[in-house]
Every structure is written in structure tokens, then in C-alpha cells.
Amino acid sequence: MVLSIKIKFAERVGRLPPYIFAEIEQLKVEKKKQGVDLITLGIGDPDLKTPDLILNELVEQVKVPENQNYPTSMGEEFFREAVARWYKVRFGLDLNLANEVTNVLGGKEGVANIARAFINPGDIVLCPNPGYPVYANGATKLCDGNPHIMPLKKENNFLPDLEAISTKILKKAKMMYLNYPNNPTGATAPIEYLKKVVDYADDYNFFIVYDNPYSEFTFNDYIAPSLLQVNRDHIEINSSSKMFNMTGFRCGWAVGNSEIIEGLRKIKSQIDSGCPVFIQKAVAKGLNEYSSEKKPDIVAKTMKIYEERRNILVRGLNDIGWRTEKPQATFYIWTQIPKGEENSMEFVKKLINVGVVLTPGIGFGEHGEGFVRFALTQSIERIQEALNRIESVIK
Numbered sequence: 001m002v003l004s005i006k007i008k009f010a011e012r013v014g015r016l017p018p019y020i021f022a023e024i025e026q027l028k029v030e031k032k033k034q035g036v037d038l039i040t041l042g043i044g045d046p047d048l049k050t051p052d053l054i055l056n057e058l059v060e061q062v063k064v065p066e067n068q069n070y071p072t073s074m075g076e077e078f079f080r081e082a083v084a085r086w087y088k089v090r091f092g093l094d095l096n097l098a099n100e101v102t103n104v105l106g107g108k109e110g111v112a113n114i115a116r117a118f119i120n121p122g123d124i125v126l127c128p129n130p131g132y133p134v135y136a137n138g139a140t141k142l143c144d145g146n147p148h149i150m151p152l153k154k155e156n157n158f159l160p161d162l163e164a165i166s167t168k169i170l171k172k173a174k175m176m177y178l179n180y181p182n183n184p185t186g187a188t189a190p191i192e193y194l195k196k197v198v199d200y201a202d203d204y205n206f207f208i209v210y211d212n213p214y215s216e217f218t219f220n221d222y223i224a225p226s227l228l229q230v231n232r233d234h235i236e237i238n239s240s241s242k243m244f245n246m247t248g249f250r251c252g253w254a255v256g257n258s259e260i261i262e263g264l265r266k267i268k269s270q271i272d273s274g275c276p277v278f279i280q281k282a283v284a285k286g287l288n289e290y291s292s293e294k295k296p297d298i299v300a301k302t303m304k305i306y307e308e309r310r311n312i313l314v315r316g317l318n319d320i321g322w323r324t325e326k327p328q329a330t331f332y333i334w335t336q337i338p339k340g341e342e343n344s345m346e347f348v349k350k351l352i353n354v355g356v357v358l359t360p361g362i363g364f365g366e367h368g369e370g371f372v373r374f375a376l377t378q379s380i381e382r383i384q385e386a387l388n389r390i391e392s393v394i395k
């Protein structure tokens, strides 16, 4: 049947960048067909399981009839209470659960929908690059805003160079996305730096969306801060995804300035009906395991595993002549492609030929070119096997 109506995407959809991973996906399918055993270190999705304590709570709570009804999109009171309590014991902050805490369907949803509440066509949003693509695309461009790229350069410890942003742009900026511990670079932000950004925000009248999903993904003695410890005029988004290996459950929270939270709530109440109550119960159970800034067992166990994997991968890469530094946080290793390699995409394709899948830096924006990202989502044995295969390519 021939369609008589002409269907056209909205112009804002046309502003989204092309899907650069299509070629990689195709290559993976071909390799699989040829029987190549793929070691996937590309996607940031934990291979470790959700802690039993949380799963047991979920199974109990899903059976309770009143937990099977519509939730509220702002999150149930017990959930907001658990989030507020977590902020108290983890960061020493007092939050009002009536207007400073709200539920999100995973951090991604919060990061994207916050822009709907505040960005008018043409508004400038400051976005790190390389960075989580949702800041510039799903949030800014889909609200007809203009992302202004803040390059994250190695020589600046992967922190935006604030002095490099023109006064004209700063004056026009309405919002800034910031994410430390950082995906993809693994970088962390010193408190002095956060103080400086907050001063800029104050001077130029924009607010910061501090995306903090890796707050618990830290090594050794490093404890990641909340931006709200520095200043409470902004908002922070976090989720159970990485903290409790719960990427599939879609439950997170946004906290901070009550006017910004109100904007997010207004948008969400017209779009979604909230996170299932039994999932909120399970996440609250996990959050309530915290009694100080120290990671409770259910988180510490996970981090021990990632730490061992990080050490083995970084040591292994250096041993085969690929200079790579250890990150202090996140489960990502961000490293420059070996000398002589053409670009991150071509290098990743070469590695797929031997069954190792990484993410090319260009996938996180143009300033990610020349780098690749490893996610520590495979066992030590598989990481060791990946190292052998990588050695065969780069030697």
C-alpha cells in the first residue's frame, strides 16, 4: 500500500548527530557470525549482580498490593526520606523532602527532562566534551537550545577551562552540565575547582546540573563530594544504577534548589507516572545501608572487584607498551590510542577484528578523538585475554 501522507520528523530531530556506532554494531554482528568470541569492554553496564539484600526486598515488596498501583512521579515519601537521609549521612546535608528531593526514572531521564523545564529556543547550555551525549543532544538540542561545548583536555585534568569561555557566552548561558567523577575520562574535581565553578554560576547567573552517578565509584581513600556541599543553588542527580548494579531498574533522584526541583516535577508530572513503588522500596533499602560517608559492604564489595580489574588492566596495558594512567574513580579507563593509529574509530575496528570491543573517544564528542574508553565490566580472566589480543594488534 502506498502511503498518501508525508511524514517528516520535527526539525529538532534533524539536529541530533548521526548514530556513529552503526558501523561498529555491524562489524560486531559480522564477527559474531564468524564465531569470534567478543570481549565487550565498551558499554558502561555492570556485569555484577544487584546485591541480594536489595533483590530480596524487591521480591517482598512487589507482592504487596498497594505497591502495585500508580506511583507518584515525584517519588513516594519513604523514598524521598531515604534519599534525604542518605544525603545527611553521606554528605552531611539537610534536605527538605517536601521540595528539595524528587525521584527520576534513572539519571538519564532527569538529565534530559530538566532542560524541558528551563531551556527556551536558542538558550545556551554549557556542555562538557567529551561527555555523556544526553547533555548536548537529548537535553539541549531536543529543547531547541544551543549546546556550547566546554572541551575537557588532558592538560587541564579533564576539567573545563572556565577562563576560555567568552564573557558573551557566559552571560547568555542558562545552565551548565558538570559530571565528576567523570564519564568517560575517570577524572575527579577538586573542591576548589567546584567552588570556582559555583562562583562563575553566581557571577553570570546560570545554574549547574551536577550529574553524579559515579559518586560511590571511587578508589583508595578518595571520597567524591556532592556539589551541594559547596553551594545549594544548584541541583544534583544520582541514581541506583551504578551504585547498586541496578541499571535495569531505572530509579534515581534529583536534589537541591527547590525552584529547580519544582520545574523538574512540573515537567515530569505531565510525562511519567513515576518509578514502581516496589523498586523505590528496594532502592531505599540499599540507601539505608549507609551510616556514614564510608561505603557499606554492599557497595564496598563491588568497588573491590573493580579496583582489582582496574589494576590488572592498567598494569597490563603499560606492560605491553600502551601508556595508560590509573583513574581515581569510575569504572572507566580513558586512554590515548597508541602512536601511529589513525583515529579512535579505526583503532576500535581493528580491535573488534580480534574480538575486543571498546568505545571510540569520538563517541563522546569531537574532543574525545584520539582516545578510547574501556569499561571494567568483564572478569579478570576475560580482561587478561583481552590484553593478549590487544598486544597482538599493537605490537
Ligand SMILES: Cc1ncc(COP(=O)(O)O)c(C=O)c1O
Pocket: 044, 105, 106, 107, 108, 109, 111, 132, 179, 183, 211, 213, 238, 239, 240, 241, 242, 247, 251, 252
Ligand atoms: C555521566 C552519566 N550520567 C548519567 C547516566 C545515566 O545513568 P542512569 O540513567 O542509569 O541513572 C550515565 C550512565 O551511564 C552516565 O554515565
